[in-house]
Amino acid sequence: MTDSAPTLRQLPRGRHHLSREEVVASQRERILVAMGEAMTEGGYVGTPVAAVLKRAGVSRETFYELFRSKEDCFAAAFDRVSALLAERLQGVIAETADADAFTRMDRILTAYFDHMIDDPASARLFLVEVYAVGPSAIEARMALQSRFVAVVAAMLGAQTAEQQFACATLAAAIGAMVTGKIAGDDLDGLRALKEPLIDLARRSGSVYGTAFAG
Structure with a gap:
């Protein structure tokens, strides 16, 4: 924590x-x-x-x-929590490079959700409060979302433009659901998202990529 x-x-x-x-x-x-x-x-x-x-x-x-201002401090805090999340996810991605699709997705989503649960104040900062700060903060949030899309695409083996788009929509859906759980202080509900998301990817075949195709 x-x-x-x-x-x-x-x-x-x-x-x-x-x-x-x-x-x-x-x-x-x-x-x-x-x-x-x-x-x-x-x-x-x-x-x-x-x-x-x-x-x-x-x-x-x-x-x-x-810091120049409260907004400047928020920007630095946002960068801090974004870097901590990226470091945690990249570590798991490297560790599961040779794992099967189920294990890889399970480990990555577990790390992602655990990060939010371990520090809900920071999670609220970059998922919820960021939208109240202003355009520059929202731009930073969208950049973070793009990096998360890349994580999802790599996790699911997206190769085509269609699969990349599908992964972008899945990442957006995950982000929206996680934001709702953090905003509502529903950490148990956050944990409960993992299994349905893995099941969705498995049932979708090659929609998102090659991980669960065939």
Whole structure:
């Protein structure tokens, strides 16, 4: 599970041997985690910078030394959670390169859903609150969705343009369903999506790719 801001806040008391760079990195990470956690209560629009500062345990001066604005902080938090998700999925993709289609899809979807369940505040940040921020945040969200489409296409062995399009529609459907579960705080419902999705891919034959064809 991803560390919460209160956990990350605990730097050594008194004199320590941390460099200035290490202190700043810790402060920045605490702020980014706190941004996601604070928005679970008030959403992006209803979350003032003061609420983020309180959770992160940093001063307003420190915040504005690191970020130009709340939107700039959100963008950095979005990049952080996107990178963490990509790293987790790429690891599983590499590990299952030689696995059968069922195992591969099961492992990848498990990693994807577990990532959301392990850190629902971050999941809400890039799935739900992103649409309240503005055009640049939505553009970043669409770029992330394109990367997820690539994961789905590789997972299902899409080769033709038609299969790529089918995978794009499946990825969009998965994203919409996951967003609904996160928005509704329905983590059990999120877990329950995996088996029907695998069954759908199996029953669809070559619609999405070669993984379950034949």
